[in-house]
Amino acid sequence: MQVQETPCTRLCHTKNILTVNGQFPGPTIYARKGDTVIVKVINQGNKNITLHWHGVGQPRNPWSDGPEYITQCPIQPGANFTQQIQLTDEEGTLWWHAHSDFDLATVHGPLIINPKQGTMYPFNKPHKEFTLILGEWWNKDVNTVLEEALQSGGEVQPSDANTINGQPGDFLPCSQKGINDLFNQILINNALPNADTVKVHVEQGKSYLLRLINAALSSEFFFTIANHHLTVVGTDGSYTKPYVTDLVFITPGQTMDVLIEANQFQNSSSPSRYYIAAQPYIGNPLISYDGNMTTAILEYETNYTTIPAPPLLLSLPGIGNTDAVAIFADGLRSLVDKDHPIDVPETINEHMYITVSINDILCPNKSCKGPLGNRFAASLNNVSFENPQINVLHAYYYSIPGVYTTDFPDYPSHYFNFTEDDIPTDLFVTKKATKVKMLKYNTTVEIIFQGTNILGPGENHPMHLHGQSFYVVGRGSGNFDEKKDPLTYNLVDPPRENTVGVPKNGWATIRFRAVNPGVWYMHCHVDRHMAWGMDMVFITKNGKSEDAKMLPPPSDMPPC
Known part of the structure; x- marks a missing residue:
């Protein structure tokens, strides 16, 4: 795949945009369930770039996942990087896209995963x-x-x-x-x-x-x-x-x-x-x-x-x-039949309650153009993620100190009425940090995402998790009630997704099993929110067996 600048006209306005193989949207990748796809990414553009294979679990291989400064440093102009897309149980429609700056706007395309040879769709084959x-x-x-x-x-x-x-x-x-x-x-x-x-x-x-x-x-x-x-x-x-x-x-x-x-x-x-x-x-x-x-x-x-x-x-x-x-x-429910079983964790080892907020960061002399003269920011549990200069995966694998800390909080630092209309201004402010959450191999995790109304009426937040899909076992309006709301969870046929919309003025609960060793990004898929810091990182440790350990890095990893 060649990333390059291409002239493009829309709304009677012509400009050069980044494209892949000269196409906007980019080319479709076709595969079958269980295939391994090798993609050589050649950067012929004028800026750094990375590519992410959205929704692909990439078992034991975070090196090919793609988010800049999380699992790799960007591919520099004139350089290339060969990525491996390892498909397992994914079937249907996924996609690929740039995971650097706002390049996603024009650098993206479909990843179509058809059934294995000899198997069929669980519905009548369309014309x-x-x-x-x-x-x-x-x-x-x-x-x-x-x-x-x-x-x-x-x-x-x-x-x-x-x-x-x-x-x-x-x-x-x-x-x-x-x-x-x-x-x-x-x-x-x-x-x-x-x-x-x-x-x-x-x-x-x-x-x-x-x-x-x-x-x-x-x-x-x-x-x-x-x-x-x-x-x-x-x-x-x-x-x-x-x-x-x-x-x-x-x-x-x-x-x-x-x-x-x-x-x-x-x-x-x-x-x-x-x-x-x-x-x-x-x-x-x-x-x-x-x-x-x-x-x-x-x-x-x-x-x-x-x-x-x-x-x-x-x-x-x-x-x-x-x-x-x-x-x-x-109305969404998993299919759940003998060919498409599900495995919803029922016993949970790690409980997390994460507030999802738009915030601000104090600006000297109130000279910024954000709320109250401050700078727009965003956070998870009032931590606004700051990208390091050395990618997190590299720092973890080679035990480089000082790149991140392992104290991402399981719960918010302050509890208040998260969805009230008028939240005090002293709760608006957040701070930048590079914090990760460590998980033992085979840990079962439940995350309750709680939307907040900091800085005005809330928004939906599409939270995306790299490295594994999850089950959306519940959602509701208002503040999560730890006594009543778990009684409404669907543990029978919840939808299996990799991106969940946390509702405006509400909450959503996901569950997954951490059986993919590596460094995995979680972020809001509204890109300005991600740029403001609505993201964090999970690190799943190696298991005991060889097939439960992270693979070594490829020889052509892009340098920082």
């Missing part, structure tokens, strides 16, 4: 499949956007458009007309869609598999197709019980496998086009955000020659509809 990648587009260089925010201490400029497969769709033409104006143009003038809008071509009576990937840096999306039901059959590389819905909610980092039936009767007087749409969900209306809808078109193949009508319009929940988020998330 065809399509991959739809939800993302964002900035007219300005995206890393300049990051640098300006970090220098000023203020908010990150929101994107100029949301996209499907790199295209904003019909409602953001070069004229910059508003959505209402464009709807009127379509209805009055019988205008046809933009030529660049993504098309999904289907035949009446056949079924299709949509592979959804949310590759956005910030936007969580409601996703729907006009006049068509959606059946979710997988999330994050694991199968689910078929879940019929008119609406999908997908956070940054998540993937979903969705079946649709092309069941709209076709004749010369019926619609042959239906909008596919993604609309952002904004939990906190006080933040800067891109609220633009992005669209593609589901188009039926027809044998009549009349002028095609505009696509059928659709409706989506309000941009702040938290109830719709909760309803969708509560």
Whole structure:
């Protein structure tokens, strides 16, 4: 894979962007369950880069996981690094992306894992499949956007458009007309869609598999197709019980496998086009955000020659509809059959209660552009993670002191009403540190993520764990109640995921078994939150047997 600069035009704005093999979005990697894929990453760009294989467990091999200054130093311009993608029980849709600065915005692509030879999907094989990648587009260089925010201490400029497969769709033409104006143009003038809008071509009576990937840096999306039901059959590389819905909610980092039936009767007087749409969900209306809808078109193949009508319009929940988020998330369940068993830990060795917060860091003379003249920050248990100059994995493997400390707290330093509307300003401030949590091999872990309303109305936080998937055994609103809420846990068929949306004004509980020795990153997949410090590191120690010990580093690890 060659990382390089490529000219790209969107919204009538041309700029050079980082791409892989000259493609945006990047190329699809196809594999089968259990395969090992070798990828040589060649950096032909003008900046440091890393690549991460999102959702791949990478057993015993954190060296190929990818996050900068966690498991490796970046690949410098002109250098290369050969990474090994070791697949085990993953099956379905995953993805790969840059894990350095804001490079994810253009450096990403699908990782499609098909069943092993001789095995089948746990549903009827679809006629065809399509991959739809939800993302964002900035007219300005995206890393300049990051640098300006970090220098000023203020908010990150929101994107100029949301996209499907790199295209904003019909409602953001070069004229910059508003959505209402464009709807009127379509209805009055019988205008046809933009030529660049993504098309999904289907035949009446056949079924299709949509592979959804949310590759956005910030936007969580409601996703729907006009006049068509959606059946979710997988999330994050694991199968689910078929879940019929008119609406999908997908956070940054998540993937979903969705079946649709092309069941709209076709004749010369019926619609042959239906909008596919993604609309952002904004939990906190006080933040800067891109609220633009992005669209593609589901188009039926027809044998009549009349002028095609505009696509059928659709409706989506309000941009702040938290109830719709909760309803969708509560409907996901693991498949659980003889070919797809689950192993939910019931006895827990390590209990962690982690507050997830947007904070500030004091700024001299109140000269920053963040809240109260301070600098925006973010934290887990009031620790705002600071990237070291030597990557954590290297420091751990070679016993280099002074890079990190092993005292990441299991519980918050202060307890208060985390979800009240007005939190005292003395609770806003956090501090930078590089802290990790050590785990013994085969430890069972429960993490309760508690959202907080520090600095105003809370947000959803998509928390992603590297090195292992986990079971989402519970979620709810308000402050977690240690007596009542565990009684609601689902230990029978909870969804198995690698990214969980911690709900606005609420909590989510995950469980996993630490059987993958190595250094593993955990972070919010809203990239500005990660840049502000909403991340931490787990180090799982070696077990006793040889197959429970971390592999040695490859010879071509990038130097710091």
